[in-house]
Amino acid sequence: MRAKRYSVPVRLIGRTVRVMLHASELIVYDGQAEVARHDRLLARGRSRLVLDHYLEILVCKPGASPGAAALEQAREAGKSTPVHDRWWAAACKPTATAPAPGH
Structure with missing residues (x-):
């Protein structure tokens, strides 16, 4: 390793x-x-870790988000933006299609 x-x-x-x-x-x-x-x-x-690199995975495994290392690093660095929060909220809705990051 x-x-x-x-x-x-x-x-x-x-x-x-x-x-x-x-x-x-x-x-x-x-x-x-x-x-x-x-x-x-x-x-x-x-x-x-860069949060945007992990968004596709977090959509497929929403239960992984709260403890995701990429999410923690982004929040600590101030890089988890309101856009990320809106994207994540949309991704968590059962029938939602997650918007592309930055939109």
Whole structure:
């Protein structure tokens, strides 16, 4: 197991991506497209998660949301926005189709 973990969009799970490691950040590419950019972690055993990378999974498993590490990190960093809250509220409705993030 690697010492540090960084999230990517759900659609990339299990796929090979290219990673560019810089002094202060890590950038992930799928082909030529940048798909994630993270501040570089210094401590071993840590994870850097982006809430938007996990929204599709949280819709499929709504019970996982309250304790989701990505959600906790986003709230602690002030990155869980009212847009995320509205999206999550719509996703939790039994017949709702979740709106795209940012809409």
